Structures are given as structure tokens and as C-alpha cells.
Amino acid sequence: MSTVISTNETDFVIANDQVKGRQIIAKRIYQSGELIFHEQPLVSAQFEWNKLYKYSACECCLYPLESCEQNVRRLCQDSAIVILHPECDPNRNMDQRIVRCPKCNEMFCSTTCYQQAMNNYHFTLCQSNENQEKDQLIRHIIDLWRSVHPPPETTSISLVLKIMAMLKQTDNRLILLQELQKFSQGVQSENQQFYHKLLRKEFETQVEQLRYALEQFNEKYIQLAEFKWFLTSNGFRQLLALLGRNQQGVGTSSLALWVKNCEALSEPQQAIAAAAAATATSEASQFIDALYTKIDDISGEFIDCEGSGLFKLQSCLNHSCDANAEIQYLHNNSTLSVVATRLISNNEEITINYLSECDRNRSRHSRQKLLQENYLFLCQCNRCTSESAEPDETSEEESENDMEED
Known part of the structure; x- marks a missing residue:
């Protein structure tokens, strides 16, 4: 289940509006830059192409599993790169911290994440070669998805697989189903036609193969009567629309974490020796600029470990083109943070902007x-x-x- 962390449970409330549906209303004043809440996802997954191209992330929380040096060497295709200020990279010894599933070799950032994944879904989805037919069907489903949903990706079929596995493994199936049903609000209505990005023409021609493969997976290995409707032709389209409309993108990066720490490094130095700090900062800035230029030339704009997740509370945040809050990933994993971008008044709706940075203008x-x-x-x-x-x-x-x- 998703976990919401708030400084005070009375700081905001979830209300229902006849037009907008669910919305979050502030019950106190928030200052610009103030944290409103943290939230862990109900379910999350790395994008399939992102994973295929060796963007290494924890299978559970999407924390990056490369050191910054490994990260930039891969993105720049240059094994000779040596980063400045290696002490600013908290992942510099990441190889020693990675926990692998003993059966399938899937990687996790910690024992906690491995155990959480096993308890929630990984026991069912683990490709351990103990059941090669099941493993082949999972790989077939993922290959089908990649064949009809090329980059830039918007969601992952692994979200569906994980939801099915979670329903199989949970002791509270009814509660989990109720949580999932909340995401479907507004997806289905009479005479509504779906022109969703996941169901564009080139995807529509292959959707039946993908639906059938998932139906077979359910019948053979999951056996959930409660999920059968979602695997009918109409139900599967609505399931994909539900994911596409409610999923929140997640991005993590060893490089970004190192850059942030490098920028903070100059602050104590300036108090001691301003001139020396300025020189060090200038050297680091030039090095970072050169790295980003090379990465852009070699790898383009796709530099992060990318995925998506379903967040119970975040899904209640409505869009505004003049939003007063934004999504951040302060922990460099799938834990989402909502931060005020301007003063939010008491009884004001908290909103975010669903559009990308370039589309907002x-x-x-x-x-x-x-x-x-x-x-x-x-x-x-x-x-x-x-x-x-x-x-x-x-x-x-x-x-x-x-x-x-x-």
C-alpha cells in the first residue's frame, strides 16, 4: 500500500467537487518552497526501454544503482572519464551495496527493498527458471509492449504485471481493489470515446495480442476472478487509459545527485576562503557543463533512470496551468514530494501542472x-x-x- 507522510494530518483535506471530482484543499497557509507531503507509490515500475538500455535502477524504488562515474561513462561512451569531487557522489561504492535476488539476479538498492518487493509482487514475478513457460510469457508480454510503445515512454506494462501479482500475494485483496478503483474515477463515462496517447493507431493494431497474453498469464499463474474484466477488450482499454491518465513519471539520477552535492560543496568553502572557493566552483561548473554537452551529443535528453507509478494522494491533485505546487523527487527514488511553488492560502485548492516544462508556455x-x-x-x-x-x-x-x- 502507498504511504503518505505529512507534517500534520490536518494540513490539508481531500474533498469532492461535482466537476473536478477529488481535489486537495489546504487547511493552512503554505509558504513558497514548503513541503506539503511525501508519498510512496502504491505500485511503480521502470520503463521497459529505459531498463533495456541499461539504465540501472532498483527494481523496487527506482533508486539509481550506478555510481556517478559509471553513469557518465555509460552516457558519454567514454570509460576514461574521471569525475571531480568523488566525495560528492553518495553512490561511489554502490556496487558493494546492491542486493540481488538469489533466484533471478534482479537488483535492489537494499535488503529492505528486496524484502518489500518479495512480499508485494516479486515472489510471483521472479523469473527464476523454475517455471520456464511462465518466465517466457512474462518476457513475451514485455517484448510485445516494447514493440508497440517505443520511446519516449509514458508508462510500463510492468505496472499491470505488478498489480496482478500484488492482488495474488496480498492478504487484503478487497482493500487493494478498492484502492485501484479510486484511480478509475473519471476514466469511464457514457458515450465517451478514448483518444488516449496509449491507444494511438499504431498501438491499437497490437493491443489484442497484448491483452490475450495477459489473459493467459492470469488464467495460468495468477487466477484472479476479480481481474478478469480488466482483461476483456473493453476493460483492457480502460485499464490502459487508467494508467495513462493517473500514472506519475519518476526520474532518478546518480549524476544529478552528484551535481547537487558539488553545488553545495562551495558553501562552507566560501566562508573560509572566498577566492579559492570561486576557483573550485568555476572548475567544477566547467567540468559539469562539458559533461552535459557530451552526454547531449551521445545520448540525447534521456539521461535519467525513468519509470512511473500510481500514487494514491498525488492522483487527487488536479491540474492548473497556473499551479501552486510541483512534484519533486527529493530522495532520488520513487518517493514523491509535493512542494509549494508560491504562497498557498488557507482553503485554497492545491494544484500541479500536468504539462511538461516546454508545453506550459x-x-x-x-x-x-x-x-x-x-x-x-x-x-x-x-x-x-x-x-x-x-x-x-x-x-x-x-x-x-x-x-x-x-
Whole structure:
């Protein structure tokens, strides 16, 4: 089950709105930069292509399993790189800390994560060669997913496999089913057609093969009557829409952690010797800039261990194009943190922006189009309302019109 950690249970409440559905309302004032809550996922999984390309992360919590030096050497395809300030890399001895499943060799960042995975789902999904037919079917399901869902990835079929395994292993199946049903609110309604990104045309042609493979997995190895409906043609599409609409992306990085620690390194130095600290900081900054440039040339923008998860409380956070909070991963694993980005008043709804950084500055029409396609709703936030007089053009159309006028 997901775990919510809050400084005070009365700091916010979950309310129900007739239009928006569930929402989170602040019950006190939050300052900009203040933590609102931490939350661990109900279930999470690394993206399949990300894992295939050897982005090494804990199978349970997605904590990165490379040292920073190993990370940049792989991304730069240069085994000679030696990082500055190795003491700033908390993962420098990660090889010695990795815990492997004795049966399938799957990697975890700690004994705690390994035991948690075994208790929740890994006992069922462990590819230990004890049942080669089961192992082959799991690999077939993952291969099918990769064949029809190339990068950039948005979710992982392993979320479905883990949910099925969790339902099989749990002693509280009814409670877990009730938790999952909460994510389905708003996904199904009368006469609603799904134009979800996971069900685009090239995926639709293969969806039946994937559904059938999961149906076989359930019948042979999971045997959950409660999950059969989700593996019907209509139910499976709604299951994927549920994941696509509710999943929250997770990104972790040994490199990012090292960079953050390098930046903090200069603070005590400045108190002792400002000139020396400035020189050291400049050297580190130049080294970091050069690394990112090389990584961009070799590996592009996909530099993190990436995955997604379902978070019970986070899923109650509604979108606003003028959001007052944001998602951060302060622990460099799948534990999610919600942080205020401006002053939040008592009784104000806490909101986040579902759009990517580059899409947030697009026109109202472009934002509405993206939200409709990806999350099945039209935004009615204050920003969208204030921009309602703008022409119904996408950002690309606006750029083309500007060029024609020039």
C-alpha cells in the first residue's frame, strides 16, 4: 500500500467537487518552497526501454544503482572519464551495496527493498527458471509492449504485471481493489470515446495480442476472478487509459545527485576562503557543463533512470496551468514530494501542472489540446479562463502566422 507522510494530518483535506471530482484543499497557509507531503507509490515500475538500455535502477524504488562515474561513462561512451569531487557522489561504492535476488539476479538498492518487493509482487514475478513457460510469457508480454510503445515512454506494462501479482500475494485483496478503483474515477463515462496517447493507431493494431497474453498469464499463474474484466477488450482499454491518465513519471539520477552535492560543496568553502572557493566552483561548473554537452551529443535528453507509478494522494491533485505546487523527487527514488511553488492560502485548492516544462508556455488552445488528448479533460483554470479570448490556434499555427506576416 502507498504511504503518505505529512507534517500534520490536518494540513490539508481531500474533498469532492461535482466537476473536478477529488481535489486537495489546504487547511493552512503554505509558504513558497514548503513541503506539503511525501508519498510512496502504491505500485511503480521502470520503463521497459529505459531498463533495456541499461539504465540501472532498483527494481523496487527506482533508486539509481550506478555510481556517478559509471553513469557518465555509460552516457558519454567514454570509460576514461574521471569525475571531480568523488566525495560528492553518495553512490561511489554502490556496487558493494546492491542486493540481488538469489533466484533471478534482479537488483535492489537494499535488503529492505528486496524484502518489500518479495512480499508485494516479486515472489510471483521472479523469473527464476523454475517455471520456464511462465518466465517466457512474462518476457513475451514485455517484448510485445516494447514493440508497440517505443520511446519516449509514458508508462510500463510492468505496472499491470505488478498489480496482478500484488492482488495474488496480498492478504487484503478487497482493500487493494478498492484502492485501484479510486484511480478509475473519471476514466469511464457514457458515450465517451478514448483518444488516449496509449491507444494511438499504431498501438491499437497490437493491443489484442497484448491483452490475450495477459489473459493467459492470469488464467495460468495468477487466477484472479476479480481481474478478469480488466482483461476483456473493453476493460483492457480502460485499464490502459487508467494508467495513462493517473500514472506519475519518476526520474532518478546518480549524476544529478552528484551535481547537487558539488553545488553545495562551495558553501562552507566560501566562508573560509572566498577566492579559492570561486576557483573550485568555476572548475567544477566547467567540468559539469562539458559533461552535459557530451552526454547531449551521445545520448540525447534521456539521461535519467525513468519509470512511473500510481500514487494514491498525488492522483487527487488536479491540474492548473497556473499551479501552486510541483512534484519533486527529493530522495532520488520513487518517493514523491509535493512542494509549494508560491504562497498557498488557507482553503485554497492545491494544484500541479500536468504539462511538461516546454508545453506550459504554449498557447491556451495548444494546452487544451494536449490535456484533452493525454488526460481526457479541458482545463478551466484561472489562466485558461483569462486567455479565453485568444484565437483557437495551436502554437505551431501561431508561429506559422507570425512568419507569414513577417
